[in-house]
Amino acid sequence: MVKQLMLLFWSAIYGLVLGYIVSALTSSAFNVTTSVIVSMIGGFVVINLVAPMIKIQRKSDD
DSSP, X not given: OHHHHHHHHHHHHHHHHHHHHHHHHHTOOXXXXXXXXXXXXXXXXXXXXXXXXXOOOOOOOO
């Protein structure tokens, strides 16, 4: 649960930065709400769909 909350937090921050840069490069208006929502949805999808597929198995000490 904490891992998902931290991922949502950091994806929101990175989404704001990326949204600002893209809006400056395309000369369009920067929309904070859209940047945060899109990045948080993307982060949520990544943590719940991709992460279980690439789960690293730990070696046992047997």
